[in-house]
Amino acid sequence: MLASLALVVGLVAACTSGSTGATGTSGVPAGSGASVAVAPTVGSRAPGLALVDLDGKPVNLGDYAGKPVVLNYWASWCGPCRDEFPQLKAAEAAHAAEGLVILGVLFKDDTAPAKDFMATQGATWTSLADPDGTGAAAYRVIAPPTTFFIGRDGIVRDLQVGGMTADQLARHLGTILQ
16 A cells, blocks of 8 residues: 555656656556556557547547557646647658547647647647546546657557657657567
């Protein structure tokens, strides 16, 4: 129990401080509910995800089967998330020919400020609204940014909790662009 509590405290500290985070994290308790669930781990199948984009159009993670996916939980109010956007934009452009898909999922944020921020940044990838937190719960996300790197086979190949440097993003992308 103490080890689990220490892991959660460490993850919360990493996520809220804007640190570079950790790779391959598992065993994160879900929210404030009574049950404890395990986060998707590196090497496990990515949980299904069906939400709507910021314009209300349904989007299903399964629609991207066979493509490498960067699943980035973010918020317009999150400083490290804002810092990552130019890197994600550059990665999307650099790896378009390889079929790279970037999907954003809002974490405790409203669609209006998120749409404004994406427009200001020139971000063209799809971002999904998660007003009731079901997407965050499926991936056991406790704070943004949290990013999952999902291979063409639907397996989580890498994970970043907290903000990423350009070098970290390049390393993570190497795990899914094969």
